[in-house]
Amino acid sequence: MANYKKNINQIKVFIDFDGTISINDLTDEIFKQNGEFDYHIKRFLNKEITIFEYWQEFTKILPENLDAYLQNFLANQELDAYFESFITYCSENNIEASIVTDNFDYIINFVWNYYNLPKIKVFSNKLKFDSGWQSLFALANENCGQHSAVCKRNVIINNTTEDDIIVYIGDGFSDYQAAEVSDIIFAKNHLAKFCAENRIPHHNWKTFFDVKRVFEQYVWNSSARKRHQASLHRKWVIEQE
Ligand SMILES: [Mg+2]
Numbered sequence: 005m006a007n008y009k010k011n012i013n014q015i016k017v018f019i020d021f022d023g024t025i026s027i028n029d030l031t032d033e034i035f036k037q038n039g040e041f042d043y044h045i046k047r048f049l050n051k052e053i054t055i056f057e058y059w060q061e062f063t064k065i066l067p068e069n070l071d072a073y074l075q076n077f078l079a080n081q082e083l084d085a086y087f088e089s090f091i092t093y094c095s096e097n098n099i100e101a102s103i104v105t106d107n108f109d110y111i112i113n114f115v116w117n118y119y120n121l122p123k124i125k126v127f128s129n130k131l132k133f134d135s136g137w138q139s140l141f142a143l144a145n146e147n148c149g150q151h152s153a154v155c156k157r158n159v160i161i162n163n164t165t166e167d168d169i170i171v172y173i174g175d176g177f178s179d180y181q182a183a184e185v186s187d188i189i190f191a192k193n194h195l196a197k198f199c200a201e202n203r204i205p206h207h208n209w210k211t212f213f214d215v216k217r218v219f220e221q222y223v224w225n226s227s228a229r230k231r232h233q234a235s236l237h238r239k240w241v242i243e244q245e
Pocket residue numbers: 020021022023024174175176178
């Protein structure tokens with residue numbers, strides 16, 4: 005029993021938002037409805053603009069009355085039906101779960117209130133209105149690859165200890181660097197492909213029903229372990245900083 009308790013206290017869960025908790029990538033959908041998404045995403049993927057420039061273009065197209073827009077917008081969006089039961093399971097078992105997203109605090113907070121979700125720590129970019137919407141990339145790091153303005157990898161390293169077992173749940177290119185430093189990875193879409201190509205062990209998933217089913221077994225059996233390659237990668241990152 006002592007071991008069981010020790011083990012669950014060591015697990016820390018980090019969860020992407022867009023395409024992971026939300027079914028659609030909400031920033032893509034907002035960009036499509038209000039601006040030239042195809043043009044800017046193509047320029048970003050062709051490395052003609054950085055992720056920061058991409059998000060600045062996104063910030064420019066945000067409607068001034070963002071609350072009214074989001075209220076209508078979310079009526080046509082959907083979250084993973086099992087996400088809430090997953091985070092409830094984590095909190096009931098004293099497992100810390102956080103959101104780490106390249107989306108913006110204002111939008112995530114709005115989503116949280118809209119769906120009345122249990123409070124959870126969120127690491128994200130920031131948005132404020134000051135004669136137009138302005139973005140701030142408070143969690144950026146220039147050594148962190150070009151796929152995400154929030155350096156998810158460093159958020160994870162800075163908010164865990166060497167004893168923690170890091171669980172990461174994601175779907176897209178903003179999650180690549182995070183997966184490299186995580187011990188247990190749940191991956192779908194682009195992230196699953198990245199993990200497969202880079203021989204990073206991962207669980208494929210479609211909904212949080214799958215995630216919860218597998219995750220519960222780790223907790224129940226106290227079978228969560230650190231991943232040697234992830235530990236080496238974390239050390240390597242810390243040495244680079
Ligand atoms: Mg995503």
